[in-house]
Amino acid sequence: MTKRTVHAAVYDTLADWEAGAALANIADTSWHREPGVFEVRTVGLTAEPVTTMGRFRVTPDLALADLDPADSAMLILPGADLWSGDALNPFAETAKRFVAAGVPVAAICGATMGLARVGLLDDRAHTSNDPETLAETGYSGASHYLAEPAVTDRDVITANAMSPFEFAREIFARLDLYDPPVLDAWFQLFAHKDPTAYAALAAQ
Numbered sequence: 001m002t003k004r005t006v007h008a009a010v011y012d013t014l015a016d017w018e019a020g021a022a023l024a025n026i027a028d029t030s031w032h033r034e035p036g037v038f039e040v041r042t043v044g045l046t047a048e049p050v051t052t053m054g055r056f057r058v059t060p061d062l063a064l065a066d067l068d069p070a071d072s073a074m075l076i077l078p079g080a081d082l083w084s085g086d087a088l089n090p091f092a093e094t095a096k097r098f099v100a101a102g103v104p105v106a107a108i109c110g111a112t113m114g115l116a117r118v119g120l121l122d123d124r125a126h127t128s129n130d131p132e133t134l135a136e137t138g139y140s141g142a143s144h145y146l147a148e149p150a151v152t153d154r155d156v157i158t159a160n161a162m163s164p165f166e167f168a169r170e171i172f173a174r175l176d177l178y179d180p181p182v183l184d185a186w187f188q189l190f191a192h193k194d195p196t197a198y199a200a201l202a203a204q
Contacts, residue, residue, distance in 0.1 A: 003039055004073040006175070009091050009111075010042045013081035016054040018108045018161060021190065022076065022168035026175070031182050031204050038175065043067050043075075045090060053080070064090055069101035074175060079109025079161055092118045099155050106171050109161035113137050124153040129160045165191035 006026050008019060029035035044050055044060030051057055067075075075098050082088050092114030095105040099120060107115050112128040115121050116139040124144055128134045131145045144153075149163035150170045157174060159167035169187050172178055178186065185200035 002037075004037055005071060006038055006040050006074045006076065007043050007067060007072050008040055008076045009078065010044050010050050010052070010058045010060055011080055011082060011088060011091070012050045012052075014050065014052040014058075015079040015109060015161065016052045016056060018159075018164050018167065019076050019078040021164050022106075022171045025168065025172070025186070026177065031178055031186065031201060033177060033179055033182075038073065038177065045088075064094060067094060069098045069103040072098070072103055074104045074106060074171065076171065077105065077107040077111035077114065079111050081110070083110030083113050088114055089117070092120075096120060102155065104155040104157065104174050106157035106159075106167065106174075108159040108164070108167050112158045115156065115158070116141065120156055121158070124156050125151050126153065126156065126158040127151045127160055128158060 008023055023040050026038050027040045041061040042058060043062050043064055045064055047060055047063045049057050049059045075095060077091055077095060095115060096118045098105050109129055113134060116134050116137040121139055122141040125146055126144060127146050127148050131142060135142055149166035150159035152170045152174060157170045165187065172183055182204055185197040188194040188197035
């Protein structure tokens with residue numbers, strides 16, 4: 001069995017909660033359609049440790065310069081205060097290379113601004129925290145903005161900061177991580193706190 005790697009970007013001021021549900025459930029093989037297929041590896045601007053918004057210290061598994069789309073199943077970009085400037089532009093440029101290579105990218109909160117800056121949202125349906133903030137990037141995709149928690153268009157997933165479970169759902173669907181009934185039950189349990197959905201998961 002060939003292992004498929006999901007790469008999670010890590011950087012200073014990363015918003016811990018935004019990609020947590022997605023990454024934890026990719027790493028935990030419970031309910032996976034094919035257990036053991038996926039692994040998670042972290043990637044930083046360099047291999048030096050970073051400090052998240054929640055004060056977790058994370059040492060990246062690899063540096064961005066060593067990341068090749070051919071070795072990845074998806075690149076996940078969480079939000080961070082640093083997305084308001086240009087410090088994380090190398091990640092946005094890498095996302096553009098991923099999409100050009102047919103490898104999906106998922107961005108939430110401020111990371112959507114990075115995608116906008118490099119043109120990935122100019123011709124795709126997308127969302128973010130609000131359209132006004134995206135407009136500040138000077139991108140030309142405002143007509144494709146949707147006021148939704150999370151949106152997938154081709155190989156690009158976007159979400160707002162308040163929707164980590166919707167973000168995770170789109171990621172799981174794109175990776176084909178769960179059978180559809182399991183994905184629905186997972187979302188009902190964690191996003192809508194529906195206790196009846198646990199029985200469906202426990203039966204798997």
